[in-house]
Amino acid sequence: MNRSLFALMFAAPAAIVAPYAAAAEHPAQAQMQQNIDTVLKIARNTSLSEAQRVKQVESYADRYLDYERISALAVGAPWKQFTPQQKTEFIAAFKEMIISMYSHSALIGAADVKVRLLPKMTSNGNKFDVFSELQTKSGKKYEVAYQLYQVGPVYKIYNFRLDGTSLVTVYRNQFGELIKQKGIDGTIAAVKAKQLKKK
Template sequence: MTSPTSRRSIPLLILLALIWLPGPAATQPLTAPQQVVEKVSDELMRVLREDRQLIERDPEYVYRLVDERFLPHVDFERVSALVLGPVWREASPAQREAFGEEFKHMLIRSYAAAVNELSEWEIQYLPMSLDPDARNAIVRTRILRRGGQPTAVDYRMVRRGERWLAYDVSIEGVSLLANYRSSFVRLARERGIDGLIADLADRNLERQGS
C-alpha cells in the first residue's frame, strides 16, 4: 500500500511516536505531555538494556511489550478515526471495531520489528508553554544521532481526563498518519471498507506466519 521506502521507514519512525528515548536534562521543568515522553522513554531504555537478548530471541515477548507497555499511551480510537479520514464517518460501529483491531495488530508487529533497529540517540525537548486548560499539545523535539543531522520530530497529543495520549507524529513536517491515510482511503474506495479490513487481516496473517 506504500512505496518500498515508506515500508522500510514507517515502523521505526512510528516507533518514535510511542517509544521515546531519553535525552539531556531539561533546562526547565517539563510540562505534563513532555513528562509522558520522559516516562515512556525510561521504560524503553530499561527494556533495551536489560532484555535485549530476550527481545532478539522471542518475538512474542516484544509483541506483548508493545501492546501492554506502549500502546496504552496512545489515543487509539482517535488514531483510527484520523487514519481513515472520511471513510471513518461512513463505517458502521462493527466496521470501526474490526478496522481498529486489525490496524492495532499491524502496528504492534511493525513496532516490534522496529525494536531491533533501534540504536542510541538523544532527544532534545524544545521549550514549551502549556495552558492549564489545554486539551491538545504538540511536543516538539530534535532527535540527535551520531554522524547524522538533527531530525525534527513533533508529537501531537490530546488530554483525556488527567492523561495525555499521543495520536500522531510528524518527521520533518511529514505526518505519519497522513502517510497511512492516503493508502488506506484509496484502498477503501477501491474495495470498500470490508475489503480494506480483509486486506489488513491478510497482511497480519502473513506477518504472523513469517
C-alpha cells in the same frame, strides 16, 4: 517517510535513547519523558526475548496511544461510513499491522538513535504538541512532534509528525484508494493481511 524512523516514532511512543532531558515544565512534557525512559528500559533489557520486549512495549503503549483516534484520522472522511463493528475490526487490524511491520526495526533502532525533548511546545485547549529532536547514528537530525490530548491526568497520543510529515496523512492516501477499490470490508481484510506498503 524513512521506515526505521517511522518505527521509532510509533513505538509507544518512542523506543529511543534519551541521553539527557530538556526541562519538562509542563505535565505533557513530563509524561513524554517518562514514556521515553520506560520504553528505553524495556528495549534495552537483554534478559528478555524480542517477542517479550515487544509485548511489554505494546502493553505500555496501550495506556498512552489512542488507536481509535489514530485510525479515524488515518482513514479520514470515509471513517463516518464505517459501522461500529467495522471500526472495531479496523482498529485492531491496524494496530496489529503496525506492531508486526515496525516492532523489530524500533527495537534495533533503540541502540543507535538519540532523542532529546525540546523546551518548546504548543497548546490549543486540551490539545498539546510536544517536540523532540531525533538524531540518527549518522548524525542527521529530525524534529518529531507528538500530538496529545488530555484525559484527566493522562495525555493520549493521537498523531506524530516527523519534520512536518504526519503519520496519519502518510496512510490516508492508501486507505482512500483501498476503500474506492475494495470497499470497507475489503480494506479491513487488506489491513488484516498486512498488505499495505511500509512507510
